[in-house]
Amino acid sequence: MVRLFGPLVGLFFAVALLWSFGNGAYLAITEPTxxxxxxxxxxxxKEVEFSFNGPFGKFDRQQLQRGFQVYKEVCSNCHALKQVAxxxxxxxxxxxxxxxxxxxxxxxxxxxxxxKTGDAGERDNIAADHIPAVYYAGTGNPPDxxxxxxxRHEGPEYIYSLLTGYQDQPAEVLKKFPDAKIPDGLHYNPYxxxxxxxxxxxxxxxxxxxxxxxxxxxxxxxxxxxxFLTWTAEPKLEKRKQTGWAVLGFLFAATILAYLAKKNVxxxxx
Amino acid sequence: MSFPWAKEYKPGHPLMQWLDEKLxxxxxxxxxxxxxxxxxxxxxxxxxxxxxxxxxLALQIVTGVILAMHYAANGSVAFDSxxxxxxxxxxxxMLRYAHANGASAFFVVVYIHIxxxxxxxxxxxxxxxxWLLGVVIFLLMMATAFMGYVxxxxxxxxxxAKVITGLxxxxxxxxxxLQVWLLGGYAPDNAALNRFFSLHxxxxxxxxxxxxxxxxALHIPxxxxxxxxEVKQESDTVPFHPxxxxxDGFGLGVFLILYCAVLFFAPNMxxxxxxxxxxxxxxxxxxxxxxxxxxxxxxxxxxxxxxxxFIPAKLMGVLAMFSAILVWFFLPWLDTSPVRSGHYRPLxxxxxxxxxxxxxxxxxxxxxxxxxxxxxxxQIASMYYFLHFLVILPxxxxxxxPAPLPYSITEAVLGKDEGAVLHANPTAA
Numbered sequence: 001m002v003r004l005f006g007p008l009v010g011l012f013f014a015v016a017l018l019w020s021f022g023n024g025a026y027l028a029i030t031e032p033t034x035x036x037x038x039x040x041x042x043x044x045x046k047e048v049e050f051s052f053n054g055p056f057g058k059f060d061r062q063q064l065q066r067g068f069q070v071y072k073e074v075c076s077n078c079h080a081l082k083q084v085a086x087x088x089x090x091x092x093x094x095x096x097x098x099x100x101x102x103x104x105x106x107x108x109x110x111x112x113x114x115x116k117t118g119d120a121g122e123r124d125n126i127a128a129d130h131i132p133a134v135y136y137a138g139t140g141n142p143p144d145x146x147x148x149x150x151x152r153h154e155g156p157e158y159i160y161s162l163l164t165g166y167q168d169q170p171a172e173v174l175k176k177f178p179d180a181k182i183p184d185g186l187h188y189n190p191y192x193x194x195x196x197x198x199x200x201x202x203x204x205x206x207x208x209x210x211x212x213x214x215x216x217x218x219x220x221x222x223x224x225x226x227x228f229l230t231w232t233a234e235p236k237l238e239k240r241k242q243t244g245w246a247v248l249g250f251l252f253a254a255t256i257l258a259y260l261a262k263k264n265v266x267x268x269x270x
Numbered sequence: 271m272s273f274p275w276a277k278e279y280k281p282g283h284p285l286m287q288w289l290d291e292k293l294x295x296x297x298x299x300x301x302x303x304x305x306x307x308x309x310x311x312x313x314x315x316x317x318x319x320x321x322x323x324x325x326x327l328a329l330q331i332v333t334g335v336i337l338a339m340h341y342a343a344n345g346s347v348a349f350d351s352x353x354x355x356x357x358x359x360x361x362x363x364m365l366r367y368a369h370a371n372g373a374s375a376f377f378v379v380v381y382i383h384i385x386x387x388x389x390x391x392x393x394x395x396x397x398x399x400x401w402l403l404g405v406v407i408f409l410l411m412m413a414t415a416f417m418g419y420v421x422x423x424x425x426x427x428x429x430x431a432k433v434i435t436g437l438x439x440x441x442x443x444x445x446x447x448l449q450v451w452l453l454g455g456y457a458p459d460n461a462a463l464n465r466f467f468s469l470h471x472x473x474x475x476x477x478x479x480x481x482x483x484x485x486x487a488l489h490i491p492x493x494x495x496x497x498x499x500e501v502k503q504e505s506d507t508v509p510f511h512p513x514x515x516x517x518d519g520f521g522l523g524v525f526l527i528l529y530c531a532v533l534f535f536a537p538n539m540x541x542x543x544x545x546x547x548x549x550x551x552x553x554x555x556x557x558x559x560x561x562x563x564x565x566x567x568x569x570x571x572x573x574x575x576x577x578x579x580f581i582p583a584k585l586m587g588v589l590a591m592f593s594a595i596l597v598w599f600f601l602p603w604l605d606t607s608p609v610r611s612g613h614y615r616p617l618x619x620x621x622x623x624x625x626x627x628x629x630x631x632x633x634x635x636x637x638x639x640x641x642x643x644x645x646x647x648x649q650i651a652s653m654y655y656f657l658h659f660l661v662i663l664p665x666x667x668x669x670x671x672p673a674p675l676p677y678s679i680t681e682a683v684l685g686k687d688e689g690a691v692l693h694a695n696p697t698a699a
Contacts, residue, residue, distance in 0.1 A: 003604070003664055006659075006660045007661045024646055025646065028646075055535050083357065240537070243364065248530055251530060258520040262516040
């Protein structure tokens with residue numbers, strides 16, 4: 001039975017696939033897919049050197065603090081960071097007192113609700129609170145940034161490239177694709193998935209004043225915020241790599257012993 | 271059952287004698303994976319992967335049970351509860367990365383185990399039942415992995431669930447109601463997430479049960495071996511312990527090094543970035559792709575782009591995708607060659623390596639966007655896949671002239687076997 005029906009089933013699928021293949025090939029010849037503006041003008045992220053790259057990489061605390069400052073003064077107007085609590089900021093090298101002050105001075109207050117009166121109210125943030133939600137009514141949907149560097153291919157490089165990639169639409173785009181006009185209220189950025197992003201270029205030279213005296217160029221700010229957002233997405237990055245080396249060290253030693261044991265056991269069996 | 275020369279369990283300590291009379295569990299272990307189980311002496315490292323698969327299942331159950339203590343299966347908090355595990359639970363990041371990459375490691379190991387079976391025809395009599403149970407385990411693994419991937423409730427979780435349950439919708443007449451019944455709604459939501467969590471917790475224990483049957487069935491004829499020649503005599507075997515426990519120990523070490531290198535230094539390499547975006551039913555990802563271990567089958571599903579007579583393309587794809595695995599159930603009867611090992615089958619060996627390349631190509635196409643040239647390549651590759659199992663294997667089995675086999679395992683290992691000389695020339699004795 002199997003030997004009779006097997007080949008028939010095999011041929012059935014093969015012929016059906018040949019039919020699909022033929023139709024596809026015919027379509028590819030008669031109606032070749034037109035190239036799109038995205039296909040031709042979209043760019044992959046630039047190469048950037050970050051201190052946390054590689055198996056020994058570590059965060060640069062100064063850079064994380066600068067990145068946090070950019071988030072606080074620029075990004076947080078539209079973007080939330082809900083996975084991060086103020087208490088986590090001690091990882092960036094802030095003392096507990098500094099963290100309490102940062103929470104207390106945060107512009108958006110924590111919402112409260114009194115179950116006895118039903119009244120809604122506000123209070124200062126405390127270290128245990130997560131960074132408050134951001135409500136945004138303009139064009140586009142600013143995503144929560146907590147995990148953004150893990151939610152994009154080559155995340156940190158992508159964020160850096162996007163923030164430094166704003167430009168006027170090249171004349172070539174419209175010459176080749178007359179329909180590819182930038183929709184109202186959007187901005188051309190070749191690193192964005194569909195080339196036109198709702199967010200206007202957020203960073204300007206000197207837009208923030210760094211406490212540590214670093215010159216706040218757009219390039220510098222973009223690098224710093226990318227590093228900071230790598231920390232928000234993967235706060236355990238350093239512990240992970242350190243643990244990894246300890247585990248691998250143990251495993252190498254154990255495996256060498258296991259190999260010697262195996263050799264010993266098999267010595268007289270070959 | 272075992273070979274007549276298998277060592278017998280002799281409890282030494284009075285406590286062990288007492289236990290052996292009441293509940294002979296140590297005897298059972300001794301005969302299953304101890305010195306009481308004689309195993310062919312010529313097994314190569316391809317035979318390490320059964321033990322490694324068992325290790326992966328144990329790893330997944332241990333990490334999974336702990337993760338379940340901190341995870342919340344509710345659409346509104348599932349995503350955040352995973353981030354809570356990553357950030358606030360002690361060593362939670364390690365548990366979650368161990369579990370997510372553990373699934374990948376499990377599939378790597380099991381794919382090697384399956385292709386070992388293909389090359390050495392481990393499915394042939396008298397080992398058909400081991401093979402059939404193995405395919406059942408693989409199907410259960412796929413179901414478990416699929417449902418586990420839905421739990422973080424990211425974009426790929428949600429849309430993957432939608433696409434895969436949508437496949438049932440392609441079945442004529444009952445498809446649509448069946449899909450709604452499976453999901454508990456018209457689209458994946460809380461009901462689906464909850465039942466997936468429940469089943470994702472249950473199925474690994476079902477897998478463990480079928481693995482017991484798989485190993486039980488293995489111990490009846492005993493392990494196969496690289497020559498494919500059956501065990502004839504005591505000199506063909508060594509006791510499982512210490513010989514293969516030592517060898518498996520070394521194999522486990524090498525496996526753990528590779529697994530931990532990924533876990534600690536590239537834990538998101540095998541995942542999709544979109545799954546770090548919370549599930550959003552209103553925003554469809556540009557490319558919906560499953561996890562890498564489903565890619566070959568996903569490529570077969572998408573290879574059917576035209577209706578075939580009265581059968582819609584989608585239904586053809588679904589039928590083909592399931593058939594691609596179901597065909598393995600019939601392998602013992604499709605491959606009729608009496609020779610097992612690919613080492614002695616020149617034509618079969620070529621077909622095998624072609625299949626290996628074919629599946630890798632299918633995998634690549636399955637992970638790529640559904641655009642040319644990947645669709646056309648996956649159509650050709652799917653064609654070879656089905657023809658390999660259903661047409662080429664039966665033909666190769668009947669026309670091939672196998673190379674001469676060694677008389678025994680002993681001869682294959684030592685170069686000579688006293689028994690072989692006797693066998694060739696009985697009067698010499």
